[in-house]
Amino acid sequence: MSKEHLKELISSKMNQYIELSHFIWENPELRFQTDKAAERFAYMLDKEGFKVETNVAGVPNAIKATFGSKGPVIGLLAEYDALSNMNQIADLGHKESEKENQPGHGCGHNLLGVASLAAAVALKDYLIETRTGGTIILFGCPAEESGYGKAYLAKAGVFKGVDAMLAWHPSDITSPWYQGTLAVVQSYFSFEGIAAHAATNPELGRSALDAAELMNVGVNYLREHIPEGVRLHYAYIDAGGESANVVQASSKLHYFIRATEPKVAMDVFERVKKIAQGAALMTETKLSVDFDSACMNYVPNKRLTDLIFENLKQYGDAEYDKFDLAYASRYRMTLTTSQVEKMKRKLTSEFGTETASWVEKQSKLSLCSKVATTPASNTMMVSTDVGDVSWVVPTGQFNYGCEPLGTAPHSWQWVANGKSEIAHKGIEKAGQILAFSALDLIHQPDVLEEVKKEFAQFKESRPFQSMLLDNAKPH
Numbered sequence: 001m002s003k004e005h006l007k008e009l010i011s012s013k014m015n016q017y018i019e020l021s022h023f024i025w026e027n028p029e030l031r032f033q034t035d036k037a038a039e040r041f042a043y044m045l046d047k048e049g050f051k052v053e054t055n056v057a058g059v060p061n062a063i064k065a066t067f068g069s070k071g072p073v074i075g076l077l078a079e080y081d082a083l084s085n086m087n088q089i090a091d092l093g094h095k096e097s098e099k100e101n102q103p104g105h106g107c108g109h110n111l112l113g114v115a116s117l118a119a120a121v122a123l124k125d126y127l128i129e130t131r132t133g134g135t136i137i138l139f140g141c142p143a144e145e146s147g148y149g150k151a152y153l154a155k156a157g158v159f160k161g162v163d164a165m166l167a168w169h170p171s172d173i174t175s176p177w178y179q180g181t182l183a184v185v186q187s188y189f190s191f192e193g194i195a196a197h198a199a200t201n202p203e204l205g206r207s208a209l210d211a212a213e214l215m216n217v218g219v220n221y222l223r224e225h226i227p228e229g230v231r232l233h234y235a236y237i238d239a240g241g242e243s244a245n246v247v248q249a250s251s252k253l254h255y256f257i258r259a260t261e262p263k264v265a266m267d268v269f270e271r272v273k274k275i276a277q278g279a280a281l282m283t284e285t286k287l288s289v290d291f292d293s294a295c296m297n298y299v300p301n302k303r304l305t306d307l308i309f310e311n312l313k314q315y316g317d318a319e320y321d322k323f324d325l326a327y328a329s330r331y332r333m334t335l336t337t338s339q340v341e342k343m344k345r346k347l348t349s350e351f352g353t354e355t356a357s358w359v360e361k362q363s364k365l366s367l368c369s370k371v372a373t374t375p376a377s378n379t380m381m382v383s384t385d386v387g388d389v390s391w392v393v394p395t396g397q398f399n400y401g402c403e404p405l406g407t408a409p410h411s412w413q414w415v416a417n418g419k420s421e422i423a424h425k426g427i428e429k430a431g432q433i434l435a436f437s438a439l440d441l442i443h444q445p446d447v448l449e450e451v452k453k454e455f456a457q458f459k460e461s462r463p464f465q466s467m468l469l470d471n472a473k474p475h
Contacts, residue, residue: 003315003432003435003436003439005126006122006123006126006432006435006436006439007432009121009122009125009126010118010119010121010122010428010431010432010435011428013118013121014118014424014427014428016044017114017115017117017118017427017428017431018424018427020040020041020044020114020117021110021111021114021418021419021423021424021427022110022419023036023037023040024036024037024040024080024105024109024110024113024114025090025105025110025418025419028082028083028086028087028102028103028104028105029080029081029082029103030081030082030083030084030103030145031081031142031143031145031146031147031475032059032060032061032142032143032147032149032474032475033060033061033142034061034080034081034142034143035061037061037080037081037113038054038061038062038063038080038140038142041063041065041078041080041113041117041140042054042063042065042140044117045063045065045117045120045121045138046065048067048121048124049067049124050065050066050067050120050124050138051065051066051067052064052065053065053066056153056156056158057152057153057156057157057158058152058156058474059142059149059152059153059156059474060142060474061140061142061149062139062140062141062142062149062152062153062158063078063138063139063140064137064138064139064140064158065120065137065138065139065140066135066136066137067120067123067124067127067135067136067137068124068127068133068134068135068136069135070133070134070135071132071133071134071135071442072133072134072135072163072164072441072442072445072448073134073135073137073161073162073163074123074134074135074136074137074162074163074164074165074166074438074441074442075137075138075139075159075162075164075165075166075393076116076119076120076136076137076138076139076165076166076167076434076438077116077139077141077150077165077166077167077386077389077397078112078113078114078116078117078138078139078140078141079109079112079113079141079142079144080109080110080112080113080140080142081109081142081143081144081145081147082103082104082105082106082107082109082110082145083103083104083105083106083107083145083410084103085101085102085103085104086103086104086105086106086410086412086415087099087100087101087102087103087104087415088104088106088412088415088416089416090415090416090418090419090420091327091416091417091419091420092416093330093331093333093334093416094334095412104412104415105414105415105418106409106410106411106412106414106415107145107169107170107409107410107414108169108170108402108403108409108414108418108423108426109144109145110418111170111402111418111423111426111427111430112168112169112170112430113140114427115168115400115426115427115428115430115431115434116138116167116168116431116434117138118427118428118431118435119166119430119431119432119434119435119438120136120138122431122435123136123435123438123439124136126435126439132442132443133442134442136438137162139153139158139159141153141385143293143385143474144384144385144386146186146292146293147292147293147474147475148293148294148295148385148388149385149474150295150385150386150388150389151293151294151295151296151385151388151466151467151468152468152472152474153388154388154389154391154392154464154466155388155466155468159389159392159393160392162393163393163394163441163448163451163452164301164304164393164394164395164396164441164448164451164452165389165390165393165394165395165396166304166308166395166396166397166434166437166438167386167389167395167396167397168397168398168399168400168430168433168434169397169398169399169400170399170400170402170403170414170423170426170430171399171400171401171402171403171409172343172368172401172403172404172405172406172407173346173347173350173368173372173399173401173405174312174316174317174318174368174370174371174372174398174399174400174401175312175350175371175372175375175376175398175399176305176306176308176309176312176372176375176396176398177300177305177375177396177397177398177399178300178302178305178375178376178377179298179300179376179377179378179379179380180260180297180298180299180300180378180379180380181297181298181379181380181382181383181384181386181387182229182231182258182259182260182265182297182379182380182381182382182383183258183259183260183261183262183264183265183294183295183296183297183383183387183467184256184257184258184265184294184295184383185256185257185265185266185269185291185293185294185467186254186255186256186257186291186292186293186294187254187255187257187269187272187273187289187290187291187292188237188252188253188254188255188288188289188290188292189212189215189252189253189255189276189287189288189289189290190238190250190251190252190253190287190288190289190290191208191209191211191212191215191250191251191252191279191280191283191285191286191287191288192208192249192250192285192286192287192288193205193206193207193208193209193210193211193247193248193249193250193251193283193284193285193286194206194247194249195246195247195248195249196246196247197245197246197247198244198245198246198247199245202247204247205247205249206247206249206283206284206285207240207247207248207283207285208240208248208249208250208251208283208285209239209240209248209251210248210283210285211251211279211280211282211283211285211287212236212239212251212252212253212279214278214279214282214283215253215275215276215278215279216234216253218275218278218279219232219234219255219272219275222268222271222272222275226268226271227259227260227264227268229259229260229264229379229381230257230258230259230260230264230265230268231256231257231258231259231381232255232256232257232258232268232272233255233256233258234253234254234255234256235253235254236251236252236253237252237253237254238250238251238252239251254292255272257269257272258381258383259297260297260379261297262296262297262465262467265294265467266467273289276289291469291472293468293472293474294467294468294469294472295383295384295385295387295388295467296385296387296388296390296391296464296466296467297379297383297387298384298386298387298390298395299387299390299391299395299458300390300395300396300397301390301394301395301396301451301454301455301458302454303394303447303450303451303454304394304395304396304437304451305396305397305398307396307437307440307441307447307451308396308397308398308433308437309375309398310440311433311436311437311440312371312398312433313371315432315433315436316371316400316429316433317369317370317371318367318368318369318370318401318402318425318426318429319369319425320367320369320422320425323421324367324420324421324422324425325365325366325367327366327420327421327422328366328367328404328405328417328420328422329366331366331404331407331413331416331417332365332366332404332405332406334407334413335406335407339406339407339408340363340406342406343363343405343406344359344360344363347359347362347363347368349374349376350372350373350374350375350376351370351372351373351374352373352374353373353374354373362405363405363406365405366404366405367401367404367405367422368401368405369401388464388466391462391464392464393455394451394452394454394455396437396451398430398433400426400429400430400433401426402422402423402425402426402427402429402430403417403422403426404417404422
């Protein structure tokens with residue numbers, strides 16, 4: 001028995017994995033409302049002989065599927081939530097929605113979750129056939145995009161007892177994930193005012209819209225006085241209506257506050273709340289602050305990521321053919337000049353052992369089939385609830401290049417590519433790398449011990465304290 005046999009085990013069931021991925025793509029669901037995806041996952045895992053728990057720790061549509069009862073405990077993370085307003089016709093070379101204002105899989109989670117499931121099933125089959133000791137747990141996780149299901153699961157202790165956690169994400173370049181991410185806290189700020197005729201009795205009105213605008217102005221001034229690496233974003237949820245001749249009696253803002261460290265994010269959150277209070281005071285309106293959710297920054301376990309990198313270098317190159325390249329060229333042609341230049345900089349950075357001429361040649365192609373030779377290790381200006389997992393379990397993950405080169409996450413191109421042969425090959429390859437890495441951990445106890453030792457050293461100085469408020473509930 002070998003890794004080649006694991007490949008065969010995944011390949012033998014690819015038809016059902018592709019069908020599941022297409023089902024999730026065709027039924028995009030948001031946040032914790034991933035009923036259809038979770039039901040399909042639970043059904044398939046139960047059919048494969050896993051002990052399946054649903055709505056774990058009271059988190060809607062969270063799944064814990066366990067096989068085995070001894071040996072190293074290896075976890076795999078699966079996601080299946082979509083993004084709002086990202087509906088896109090599959091395989092189309094330009095932006096066009098089939099259903100306006102509907103969700104879509106702009107981050108490839110229909111691929112992500114299925115590849116993790118494929119790895120879990122293959123490992124289960126391997127353990128049975130070889131009578132090898134080991135426990136595999138697949139965690140089906142809703143609300144990665146916003147809501148942060150894994151943060152609630154981590155706070156509830158659901159990941160306790162797992163020796164190492166593995167994950168992956170679709171991307172345009174294949175590379176191990178040595179980069180950290182930002183912690184984030186999300187909150188709603190609502191202002192309640194008094195409506196009045198804006199021309200005949202403006203003095204009787206108290207504008208909630210003015211309060212929201214003043215808050216945003218104040219936060220924009222705050223940007224000059226916050227630590228490096230902090231990011232502040234906001235969106236109007238309610239601007240008070242469409243009648244300009246009415247003093248707006250309501251307004252609502254949604255804020256994201258990101259930082260390299262959880263404490264910094266929470267400290268800036270407190271300052272933002274004070275600005276909101278000042279805006280309410282200036283406008284004589286009532287303020288309500290409603291915590292939405294939060295997640296920790298991701299801290300990669302270097303030894304575990306090294307192990308993943310070893311498997312990527314040996315087995316990770318994609319097998320794209322001329323038909324795949326021709327298909328992806330429809331998305332390559334949509335890139336702007338600035339996107340192409342950014343792609344070239346990324347290729348230069350992540351393939352530092354290659355020549356400038358290689359970078360130039362690769363940048364003209366629509367797909368990248370090679371594994372990065374000099375992967376990035378800086379902090380990414382994004383957030384993921386895998387961060388919370390990494391604070392309670394040694395965690396390693398990787399990106400797999402099954403998206404058109406130069407295209408960005410959360411783009412229509414990623415949605416359009418979601419049912420392609422390229423996407424299918426991404427599921428299979430990512431599933432293999434996850435399975436191979438898990439197998440190494442099972443058969444190489446010395447490596448697993450090194451992974452756990454590194455994590456123990458991290459925990460000594462930085463104990464886990466969830467960013468979720470005590471009364472926070474998944475919603």
